[in-house]
Amino acid sequence: MTDTPDTRSEDHKPAGNWRNAEEPWPFWAGVLVFLNIVVFAAMNYGLPGLVTVMVPAAIGMLIVVLLIATGR
Secondary structure, three states, X not given: OOOOOOOOOOOOOOOOOHHHXXXXXXXXXXXXXXXXXXXXXXXXXXXXXXXXXXXHHHHHHHHHHHHHHHOO
């Protein structure tokens, strides 16, 4: 039987919480929810439904961009 050296390093840390990983899953989840709402509104209410969904979404996106640009 051969002697296998210990290759574990001292600074090895176990995997942390998956929610703290730098993955953009909340962003993509939000995009999918938004697309579902848009499709539902378009299928059931037509153009007025799209306007009802997209106008508040556009205002919200503008607010987010302004918050990012001002650094808040």
